[in-house]
Amino acid sequence: MSLGWISPFLDAQAAELNAAENTLLAYGRDLRHAAAWLSAQGTDFELASRPDLEAYLIALEADGMARATRARRLSALKQLYRFAYEEGWRADNPALQITGPGREKRLPKTLSIEEVDRLLSSSEAHGRNTGDRLRNHCLMQLLYATGMRVSELVSLPVAAARGDPQVLLIRGKGGKERMVPLSPPARTALAAWLDYRDAEEDRLKTEKGQPHSRFLFASRGKAGHLTRV
Structure with a gap:
């Protein structure tokens, strides 16, 4: 399952990037979940290909996982594989070209x-x-x-x-x-x-002796009318 990758990665995040504890905990949970899913498919972090990682993200969406959570899990994978590539654990980075789900578009709020x-x-x-x-x-x-x-x-x-x-x-x-x-x-x-x-x-x-203003909402300011501020 390549679970052995997770601890060194988290240690490096804490030491080099001064990552917050909550961030490290979230990365750890996300990566363990991904490792378990990959293991069920007969692969692991060391052997997984880009299609394997994309299939994982598709499975998350099919399970109804929120877009923000899926984006965070992809971010964790990207960080892990960048670290693995730099450490020489892998000769490639299968997560490099994977794009995230993006932010969910929300309708503007209106008054009743x-x-x-x-x-x-x-x-x-x-x-x-x-x-x-x-x-x-x-x-x-x-x-x-x-x-x-x-x-x-x-x-x-x-x-x-x-x-x-x-x-x-x-x-x-x-x-x-x-x-x-x-x-x-x-x-x-x-x-x-x-x-x-x-x-x-x-x-x-x-x-x-002040002349009449040509504006409906006159002001003594430079513009001669109210400003939007």
């Missing part, structure tokens, strides 16, 4: 309807003052209704939001334009924010 409702409701109460709360609620409603990028939303020109629109014209990457619909709650939040915003802009122009 109840979670979205709570998020939108909380935006109405989040802010230091009335203006902040109206702006934050408008931002969230527009983001939810249109699905536009945050960078597109914060840089939206105020002209695009005039006249109680049912759709917004968005200029995206590469200067490409597209139309996105507005839901009734988004239109209501937009109208409330515009009323407050316009009144505040008029006040600042009268009191401080």
Whole structure:
């Protein structure tokens, strides 16, 4: 079974690479499992070929083993055979060209309807003052209704939001334009924010001579509008 290979390999991992104890324990379990499987097929680490190792990995998958566990077991075999080749125990490395199962692709997590409702409701109460709360609620409603990028939303020109629109014209990457619909709650939040915003802009122009901003979500920063940070 070539079990005699495992202890020297683990000792080398501990001494040369300062491998953690848990890593060494996992390598040991994985390699003993592989050795037992190879023995049942009439071979061992010393004689196993690349097809033998690939058959082992196929058997693991057929047994329903998780992708991450299969990847770890292949990693243990690769490390063992690299060590065996360097030590002269084998003249070749049968694990060298074997590719792993890769990471499992997972679907993105989404919010439930109840979670979205709570998020939108909380935006109405989040802010230091009335203006902040109206702006934050408008931002969230527009983001939810249109699905536009945050960078597109914060840089939206105020002209695009005039006249109680049912759709917004968005200029995206590469200067490409597209139309996105507005839901009734988004239109209501937009109208409330515009009323407050316009009144505040008029006040600042009268009191401080500050010109009106061309952005829906104006800022005193260099960009002239809110940033995505």
